[in-house]
Amino acid sequence: MSTEVPVSLKNVQIYQGKSLVLDNVNLEVAKGEFVYLIGKTGTGKSSLLKTLYGDLQLKEGNAEVAGFKLKDLSWKTVPLLRRNLGIVFQDFQLLTDRNVNDNLEFVLKATGWTDKALMKEKIESVLDKVGLRAKGYKMTYEMSGGEQQRVDIARALLNNPKLILADEPTGNLDPETTDKIMQLLFTICRDYQTAVVMATHDYGIIQRYPARVIRIEQGGVHELTIPSNNNTSE
Numbered sequence: 001m002s003t004e005v006p007v008s009l010k011n012v013q014i015y016q017g018k019s020l021v022l023d024n025v026n027l028e029v030a031k032g033e034f035v036y037l038i039g040k041t042g043t044g045k046s047s048l049l050k051t052l053y054g055d056l057q058l059k060e061g062n063a064e065v066a067g068f069k070l071k072d073l074s075w076k077t078v079p080l081l082r083r084n085l086g087i088v089f090q091d092f093q094l095l096t097d098r099n100v101n102d103n104l105e106f107v108l109k110a111t112g113w114t115d116k117a118l119m120k121e122k123i124e125s126v127l128d129k130v131g132l133r134a135k136g137y138k139m140t141y142e143m144s145g146g147e148q149q150r151v152d153i154a155r156a157l158l159n160n161p162k163l164i165l166a167d168e169p170t171g172n173l174d175p176e177t178t179d180k181i182m183q184l185l186f187t188i189c190r191d192y193q194t195a196v197v198m199a200t201h202d203y204g205i206i207q208r209y210p211a212r213v214i215r216i217e218q219g220g221v222h223e224l225t226i227p228s229n230n231n232t233s234e
């Protein structure tokens with residue numbers, strides 16, 4: 001299994017039930033690349049991301065994600081695929097009945113970790129990366145939206161993914177917090193060569209943090225040419 005190309009889609013069709021949402025999708029994402037998915041509401045950004053993390057089954061076309069071929073991927077293999085990805089959601093999807101450390105430990109255990117000391121070390125390391133080292137004992141409901149999104153990103157980093165999939169990760173955040181989260185995602189992308197595919201409605205973000213842009217329209221996906229700039233994560 002090759003893990004070199006985080007995403008490779010060739011002539012992919014994406015269905016929701018029986019309806020065809022996206023046709024003839026071709027997309028390659030390179031190691032360490034940051035890619036935005038933009039498009040009007042309902043065009044299929046989330047459906048594309050869901051296909052990439054195995055939530056929607058791929059019926060037509062060839063797709064490889066983090067070394068896994070998606071066509072006819074069995075449901076049993078989906079957790080294995082997810083272990084190789086980081087997934088970040090708009091609404092964080094943290095467990096509200098436990099603290100940050102326990103949220104992260106829950107994921108580690110679910111993905112096969114058993115050694116307590118190694119888990120503690122890993123949790124400290126990902127919290128450090130997102131600037132929350134001292135907040136491990138906080139209950140998630142006691143945290144601000146921006147802090148919760150950092151925990152969500154820390155969770156996504158637990159298994160050293162080569163690819164992070166983020167669905168409107170700043171959708172619930174104010175502009176200042178949005179900037180901090182974008183800087184964090186760009187830093188992770190640069191420092192760990194983690195590819196990031198992020199769906200957003202917010203063109204202002206793309207202007208402030210330029211990267212490759214893929215526009216999703218009814219029927220397909222198109223590369224958008226944006227004047228190239230260095231990203232502004234510094």
Ligand SMILES: Nc1ncnc2c1ncn2[C@@H]1O[C@H](COP(=O)(O)OP(=O)(O)OP(=O)(O)O)[C@@H](O)[C@H]1O
Nearest residue numbers: 016017021039040041042043044045046047048201
């Ligand atoms: N669970 C589902 N069952 C059936 N149809 C669905 C389901 N989820 C989405 N769809 C349909 O698939 C199409 C694409 O939806 P999707 O959520 O992927 O779009 P989107 O571009 O992410 O939209 P938004 O920007 O509003 O999140 C829409 O027509 C939507 O109604």
